[in-house]
Amino acid sequence: MxxxxxxxxxxxxxxxxxxxxxxxxxxxxxxxxxxxxxxxxxxxxxxxxxxxxxxxxxxxxxxxxxxxxxxxxxxxxxxxxxxxxxxxxxxxxxxxxxxxxxxxxxxxxxxxxxxxxxxxxxFGFDAAVAAAGIEVPHVTQGRNVPMYDSTIALTRAGVFGGTMVVSLRRFLQDRLNEVVEISRRFPQCHGAPVHVGDPAEIGILDIEQPDYGDPPVGTGVPVFWACGVTPQAALRRxxxxxxxxxxxxxxxxxxxxxxxxxxxxxxx
Structure with missing residues (x-):
């Protein structure tokens, strides 16, 4: 397959x-x-x-x-x-x-x-974004979403701590607010983005080289969501x-x- x-x-x-x-x-x-x-x-x-x-x-x-x-x-x-x-x-x-x-x-x-x-x-809100007529490039192209280790600090619990892993999608500016509001309605799927714009502000120096997943596709403003690979980074630590x-x-x-x-x- x-x-x-x-x-x-x-x-x-x-x-x-x-x-x-x-x-x-x-x-x-x-x-x-x-x-x-x-x-x-x-x-x-x-x-x-x-x-x-x-x-x-x-x-x-x-x-x-x-x-x-x-x-x-x-x-x-x-x-x-x-x-x-x-x-x-x-x-x-x-x-x-x-x-x-x-x-x-x-x-x-x-x-x-x-x-x-x-x-x-x-992935739970990607279908809702697509249903609004907004392309989600990694979905339409059959690729894995790009994911990155960020510098966003986590709250420690015992041995588990460190920094957040984030996933990236890029959207055109004129649809950005709509995407944010759609994802906000899915708190069980990470909710609204944790960062919009310059990747360097959250410690990502090369957006074309993700730590997990495939390199990004599509054009537009980079938008980052909290990612469920975060526990894997915590397990590593x-x-x-x-x-x-x-x-x-x-x-x-x-x-x-x-x-x-x-x-x-x-x-x-």
Whole structure:
């Protein structure tokens, strides 16, 4: 499956089946427009309380939507048949702050003490922007969104801290206010931008060289949103013995909609 092969809108059965089989391993920005997509962090239960405190302290980059019970790979509030071991197109395995593997399935790595955290993703508002007649270039071109380490400070919780990762989209000036207002209606998908304009003001010296994802496409004003890859930067700094995350841009596609103004207050 190539990057330029989108799924049919709303075809969740096809999305999940092709991801579970390992047939689709690309970024999910074009999958099931209008459905919630989530970032994933999977940690041993001994770190779960501290990580949840980190999310609560930093809701813009870490909008927490759901938390699994220890050892349970399901997230039924996001979809009755979701299995976090198989339903993402790509994973990262972290050991002592370093990526040691990037599998497409983590069934053999699953343990009874693991807790899965689902965090909202900016892909959730991309469809609404497109529906307003505004091109979202990385979506239309089937590319991964560019993401950067910034100098925007996070609120520390235990071993988790550091600076925010941000994602970039470029829009023409005459549509910029509209884009900002649309994204503001999606607080569960990072909400309004955290920065508009000069990338250097948030520590990004070369916009053409993202730290994650593909180089930017399109023209216009650079607009930056908080990004759910932020926990991966925090994991790198924390140097935990073991953790699993999604691979940037390769999200869990959920059954629930990403709708205007709806805060999915379902984390438990």
């Amino acid at each position: 190539t990057l330029d092969t989108p799924f049919d809108e709303g075809d969740l059965c096809a999305v999940r089946a092709r991801i579970r089989s390992g047939e689709f391993t690309a970024p999910t920005s074009r999958c099931a427009p209008g459905r919630m997509q989530v970032n994933m962090v999977i940690l041993p239960s001994e770190q779960a309380e501290t990580f949840r405190a980190f999310c609560d302290a930093n809701p813009r980059p870490c909008p927490l939507l759901a938390v699994s019970a220890p050892g349970d790979p399901r997230l039924p509030v996001l979809g009755p048949d979701i299995d976090v071991r198989t339903d993402l197109p790509g994973y990262r395995v972290w050991e002592n702050g370093a990526i040691t593997d990037e599998p497409i399935n983590i069934t053999t790595l699953w343990r009874d003490d693991l807790v899965a955290f689902a965090l909202g993703c900016s 924390a140097r935990l013995p073991f953790a699993i995350t999604h691979s940037p841009g390769k999200m869990l596609v959920c059954d629930v909609p990403a709708t205007y103004g709806e805060i999915l207050n379902i984390a438990s």
